[in-house]
Every structure is written in structure tokens, then in C-alpha cells.
Amino acid sequence: MARPSRFDLPQLLDAAVRLAAESGPSGVTMSAVAATVGAPSGSLYHRFAGRSALLAEVWLRTVEDFQEGYFAALESSDDPRAGGRAASRHVVAWSRGHPQEAALLLYGAHEFGRDDWSEEHLLRADEGNMQVRAAVAALAGALGLHGRLALERVSLAVIDLPLSLVRRHLRAGEALPPHAEELAEQCTDALLAGG
Amino acid sequence: MARPSRFDLPQLLDAAVRLAAESGPSGVTMSAVAATVGAPSGSLYHRFAGRSALLAEVWLRTVEDFQEGYFAALESSDDPRAGGRAASRHVVAWSRGHPQEAALLLYGAHEFGRDDWSEEHLLRADEGNMQVRAAVAALAGALGLHGRLALERVSLAVIDLPLSLVRRHLRAGEALPPHAEELAEQCTDALLAGG
DNA sequence: ACTATATTAGAGAGGCATCTCTAGAACGTC
DNA sequence: GACGTTCTAGAGATGCCTCTCTAATATAGT
Numbered sequence: 001m002a003r004p005s006r007f008d009l010p011q012l013l014d015a016a017v018r019l020a021a022e023s024g025p026s027g028v029t030m031s032a033v034a035a036t037v038g039a040p041s042g043s044l045y046h047r048f049a050g051r052s053a054l055l056a057e058v059w060l061r062t063v064e065d066f067q068e069g070y071f072a073a074l075e076s077s078d079d080p081r082a083g084g085r086a087a088s089r090h091v092v093a094w095s096r097g098h099p100q101e102a103a104l105l106l107y108g109a110h111e112f113g114r115d116d117w118s119e120e121h122l123l124r125a126d127e128g129n130m131q132v133r134a135a136v137a138a139l140a141g142a143l144g145l146h147g148r149l150a151l152e153r154v155s156l157a158v159i160d161l162p163l164s165l166v167r168r169h170l171r172a173g174e175a176l177p178p179h180a181e182e183l184a185e186q187c188t189d190a191l192l193a194g195g
Numbered sequence: 196m197a198r199p200s201r202f203d204l205p206q207l208l209d210a211a212v213r214l215a216a217e218s219g220p221s222g223v224t225m226s227a228v229a230a231t232v233g234a235p236s237g238s239l240y241h242r243f244a245g246r247s248a249l250l251a252e253v254w255l256r257t258v259e260d261f262q263e264g265y266f267a268a269l270e271s272s273d274d275p276r277a278g279g280r281a282a283s284r285h286v287v288a289w290s291r292g293h294p295q296e297a298a299l300l301l302y303g304a305h306e307f308g309r310d311d312w313s314e315e316h317l318l319r320a321d322e323g324n325m326q327v328r329a330a331v332a333a334l335a336g337a338l339g340l341h342g343r344l345a346l347e348r349v350s351l352a353v354i355d356l357p358l359s360l361v362r363r364h365l366r367a368g369e370a371l372p373p374h375a376e377e378l379a380e381q382c383t384d385a386l387l388a389g390g
Numbered sequence: 391a392c393t394a395t396a397t398t399a400g401a402g403a404g405g406c407a408t409c410t411c412t413a414g415a416a417c418g419t420c
Numbered sequence: 421g422a423c424g425t426t427c428t429a430g431a432g433a434t435g436c437c438t439c440t441c442t443a444a445t446a447t448a449g450t
Contacts, residue, residue: 003418
């Protein structure tokens with residue numbers, strides 16, 4: 001009942017990911033995305049309300065793809081400490097498998113124009129954040145750790161630390177070294193060990 | 196022998212820092228800096244070769260100010276592990292004392308237009324990086340740790356981990372909690388402990 | 391006072407990006 | 421095969437930013 005689209009949504013978002021990985025969020029302009037896929041700017045504005053909407057979609061699609069595997073890893077074992085290790089390893093392994101998407105994650109929602117997002121997009125983002133917070137809190141509880149300080153330590157161990165490892169290499173323009181997963185797992189374990 | 200300047204360099208860089216902390220590096224436009232201090236754009240271009248030069252100066256001044264105290268902390272004790280703890284604590288304490296500059300550090304040289312910097316600015320940046328690398332390598336040696344993996348673990352412990360802690364809070368728009376220094380020190384120590 | 395010099399002062403050209411608007415093309419359906 | 425819908429297509433208005441250029445101005449030294 002309608003004309004078929006030459007430029008579908010995933011294709012446009014893929015182009016945006018590539019641009020973001022290469023030149024950062026500021027490189028993701030409507031013109032640049034259009035030029036990458038060979039579409040006129042009108043087609044882009046037909047699909048996205050504006051640049052903010054495009055940025056939000058790229059960011060959310062990437063984060064949600066990442067988080068899917070992350071949660072699975074975190075809950076992959078009955079031993080909470082093993083779950084923490086698996087989660088840490090997943091951060092590195094996923095980044096190795098998706099270097100462009102990982103480069104994107106190292107920025108933040110803020111740099112993807114979060115302040116200009118629609119209510120809908122903000123809701124989607126919040127939902128993911130809440131899930132992460134809940135999962136980490138559950139992990140801390142299972143480890144017998146309580147209090148704000150302990151919670152923060154667990155967050156560092158299973159989120160920020162492995163992300164730091166990825167950042168260190170990607171920001172330097174290198175690929176992740178072969179031992180990165182091992183290192184992340186060991187460091188996470190060291191942080192989860194001491195109370 | 197010359198007309199006195201109404202707008203001196205530190206004043207302009209301070210304005211740039213404020214803008215970067217508020218809206219990121221992309222918010223540091225020549226017009227914005229000029230408007231902040233009330234200067235016409237001509238005065239800015241008299242002092243800086245262009246926007247890249249301004250960005251480089253802000254970034255380098257901030258990094259160098261940070262590193263000064265960082266090195267002092269790292270070498271503050273004969274016990275290398277105590278030095279590592281002090282360095283970690285310094286990252287957090289300095290960030291608490293200089294929240295705007297810290298927000299700036301959480302971006303990276305790349306986002307401050309490093310690709311467009313002059314040879315001079317690149318040299319200044321490299322010098323700082325080499326010093327850090329050397330200091331961390333010395334710390335690893337003093338701890339009896341050798342090899343790439345160990346070196347990377349030490350880097351994570353004394354650089355990336357405390358920076359992650361700062362990032363976690365500043366990105367969320369919060370101030371650093373009172374216990375942040377303690378937490379950073381403990382986590383760094385935990386990572387330096389296991390071989 | 392005069393000169394040399396460093397700086398302010400600001401208008402304006404040129405470029406790039408966002409977004410709007412109108413026209414037309416392709417497809418399923420009746 | 422005509423119709424309605426969805427999309428492509430791209431020209432153009434608007435705005436911001438970088439950077440240049442020229443003129444004016446204030447100070448120190450002679």
C-alpha cells in the first residue's frame with residue numbers, strides 16, 4: 001500500500017555508528033549520514049524528527065544490544081562472584097566483537113544530545129539504567145555486601161573497571177590485546193574479593 | 196612599550212574551562228569564549244592561532260596542572276604501594292577541588308581536536324604522556340611486577356580506576372561523595388595487591 | 391611630543407549544518 | 421487502471437561559527 005523504502009532504519013543507524021566511531025558524536029550530522037548511504041537529506045528527516053532523534057536511536061539501539069548480553073552474563077551462574085567475572089569478561093568480549101559500537105558506548109548519553117531527547121527516548125534510557133542498577137544491587141546483596149560504599153565498589157568492579165580497560169585501548173586507537181578478557185576478569189575478582 | 200591587554204590568557208582559558216565543563220568541548224567556540232569575557236572575536240584570534248590552538252592550550256594547561264600533583268603523590272612515599280594509594284587518592288581529591296577541570300579531563304585530547312594541533316602542542320602532550328608511562332612503569336618495577344599484563348594492571352589501578360570513580364559521579368551531575376577518596380584508595384590497593 | 395608596538399574593536403565573507411517545503415515516484419488495493 | 425499512501429528527491433532559507441581584514445587606541449621609551 002505504499003512505496004518501498006530504499007533506505008531502511010538499520011542501514012541509516014549503521015552509518016551513524018560508523019560515523020560516531022570515526023569522528024565522535026559531533027561527526028554524526030544529518031548531512032554526513034545522508035552522504036554515507038547516498039540518500040538526500042529529505043529522506044532522513046522523513047524517518048527522524050530531527051538530529052536529536054537520530055542520535056537517541058543510535059545510542060539506545062547500541063546500549064540495548066550491549067545490555068542484553070551483559071545481563072545474561074551477570075546471571076549466568078549461581079555463584080555471584082562468577083557472575084561478576086562473567087559480566088566483566090562480557091564487556092571486553094562484546095567490545096572486541098563490536099569495536100565501533102564500543103567506541104560509541106565510551107562516550108555517554110549526554111554527548112549524544114540527551115538533553116534534547118524526547119520523553120519517549122528518555123524513558124527508554126531510564127529503563128535500561130534502572131535494570132543495571134537493580135542487577136548490580138542484586139549482585140551486591142548476593143555477595144553479602146551492604147551500604148552505599150559497597151554498592152559503589154561493586155559497580156566499579158563489574159561496570160567501570162572493564163569499561164576503563166576498553167577505553168584505554170580504543171582511545172589510543174589500538175585493538176584490544178588478546179589477554180584483555182583475562183585481565184578484566186582478574187581485576188574484577190580482586191575488587192569483589194575484599195569487603 | 197605597548198598597549199596593556201584587557202583580556203589576558205588565563206582569563207580566556209578560565210572561560211574556556213567553564214564552557215567545556217558545561218557543554219563539552221564542542222561548546223568551546225571562539226564566539227562563546229569571547230562572549231563570556233566580553234571580548235570581540237578579534238582579540239581571541241590575536242592571542243590564538245585558531246580554535247584548535249585555544250583547545251590545545253586549555254587541555255594542556257589543565258592536564259599539566261593535574262599531573263604536577265599526581266607525580267608528587269606517586270613518589271610521596273618509599274613504599275610503592277603507599278605511593279599508588281596516594282596517587283589514586285590525589286585523582287579524586289584534585290577532582291573534588293577542581294570539578295570543572297575534572298569534567299574536562301574526562302573527555303580526551305582527541306575530543307579537544309588533537310588531530311588539528313600544532314607540532315608544538317603535540318610535543319607538549321607527548322611529554323606528559325611519556326612521564327606518566329615512565330612513572331607507572333617505575334611503580335610496577337618497585338612492586339616487583341613485570342610484563343605487559345602486570346603493567347596494564349598497575350595502570351588500571353592508579354589511573355583508570357580512580358578516574359572511573361570520578362567519571363561515574365560527574366557524568367551523573369553529582370558532586371563526589373565524601374567517601375570517594377577512601378573508596379579509590381581501597382580499590383587501588385586491592386588491585387596492586389594481587390599479582 | 392613623537393614613535394613604535396601590542397592590543398582592542400568589530401564588520402563581514404565564507405562555509406557548513408539543520409530543517410522546511412514542494413514535487414514527484416513507486417507500490418498495494420479496489 | 422485510478423487512487424491513496426509512503427517514501428524519495430533536492431532546492432533553498434536560516435542560523436551559527438570560524439576566520440580575515442582594517443582601523444582605532446593605549447602605553448613605554450626616546
